[in-house]
Amino acid sequence: MNLFSNILYLSEAGADQASSLERAVTMAENSLAKLTVIDVVPVLSAGIGLPAGGPISEKLQTHMVSDRRQELEALVEPYRERLDIQIDVLVGTRFIQAIRAVLRNHYDLLIKPVENPDFIQRLFGSDDMQLLRNCPCPLWLVREAEKTNYENILAAVDFDLDNLDTEDQGLNRQILDLSSSLALSDFAALHLAHVWEAPGELSIRLWSDDPETASVAYLNDVRSRHEAALEAFRKQFKERIGEETYDYLAPSFHLYQGAAATVIPELAEKIDADLVVMGTVARTGIAGLLIGNTAEAILEQLQCSVLAIKPSGFVSPVTLPKE
Template sequence: MNNFNNILCVVTTGEVSKPTLERAISLAENNQAQLTVVGVMQPVAEGITMPDGARISTDLQTMMRTECLRALQTLTEPYQQRLRIQHEVLVGTGFLEIIRTVLRNGHDLLIKPAENPSFVDRLFGSDDMHLLRKCPCPVWLTQSEEKSNYRCILAAIDFNPGMPDTAERSLNQQILDLSSSLALSDFAALHLVHVWDAPGEATVRSWSNNPDEAATCYVEGERSRHERGFDRLCEELKSHLGTEVYEYLSPQLHLRRGAASTVIPETAKQLQADMVVMGTVARTGIAGLLIGNTAETILEQLRCAVLAIKPPGFISPVRSTE
């Protein structure tokens, strides 16, 4: 798997982050990539005083930052002989400082544990949703009990077979490339899912003298168009990987009718997927653009690791400096 050159791993100082850190270490080794491990802390409020009236906010902030850095170094110490790890402590609002670091240092992957997976109904907390919406590089959110190797990876492919789009094509190629590379490195089963629908079925029925026949013909035509598009993408993946590697990987295809917002989470649950790789649907080149509604709805329902990829040309609304 040689997709990343400059990985940013966000951790907390404790055992909960160890599986995520080990995954980041493995990625950095396999990709011969640079790895930076960061912790995030809130700023100390201005004007904090002690009983004797001495103002300590600046000194306290420095002490806390030093302690956090020391904890990061202790956490990564067992891995230091395997590769060189950089450390940094970010002070401020979590998602803002993380994205600013990505922008300043050109990181091409952000990996971190998902927020509060055991205490809230949705897996992804507010900082995570901000990162999924606004971070320009791929965001990998790990689950609470991250596995050292995934057994099942699900890649969600979205396309309009009647309206080819360069950005859409590039995004799908990146999804296929990353999901297949990870499946190969983890010896995992790879499942590709594409969700389609026939939105004009009711209209066709209402305008036809033979509603059932017309509707069946229309629905089958839509299914066939999406099947052909799906097959073309798989042929492109075979060409990219080579026939021998593709046949070894043997991705399983799932062409399912319905709404992507429900079908993809249901498929992930049925397959007991360890990770879902998907794109975030959005127009490109517009600063401040939020993640697409469908993608956000899917992400809120997943209970596994996620690798979310922005479309090409995405511009983060966050600036590298305040």
């Protein structure tokens, strides 16, 4: 399955980019996609006493862009025989210029090495989080020195139990399409996780004449509804990819009660996940995985690569400048 047709790779100066660039090249090859590698340099400050936009500062800015372009050429040179790779150097705020490049050139995947890879407990830096929040296309953040082929992929899905035919199902399908295709190409084990909470339990305990019995009945009812939703989703997944492919993948399904911000990172560590595929957009009225702050709390705890997906129709607050 050719999942992508136009891939953008954002270079991360100072990071070991061997794993992430290899992943980008391989994905482009497998998808028969175009690949563009870019970097972003800041606007040169006139703080040394030079007027902004003056001939000297413009010359320094040009030299900065030229030097970074040479670095990009050296970075992609080992892959030139495998793929026709375009390069570009942009000027401005890093995450804004990257998102504008996505909008301008209609990239359908952005791959980037994670920031601050040596900072163990906080994997993602500020540019990464801004991209997670605002990039309209799928964003693949790749850790340093990861495996050439993943062994375990964790896909996190969520449901609105009151309306299972919403756009959330479309987002779940995107998550499954990508995670299952990657599991097949890498011969990896696929794990599908759904985390549920029971927000009414405290109220029931406070107001019921028999708090324990009422609480157990309530939890059993909520659990049963989530089990039914996950089972229906499993059947839809099997139909979507075909019985033979489904049996080959033999995906494992995980259903947990608890806070997603705690459960997902713990499960990723437990199964030794190499990649977590999940959504990152806040929704209204659903206590689940994809609430914005919850997604960010999960991402900050993960010690593996992440493929983050927005639902169709997401509009980035970052826009192209008016002509």
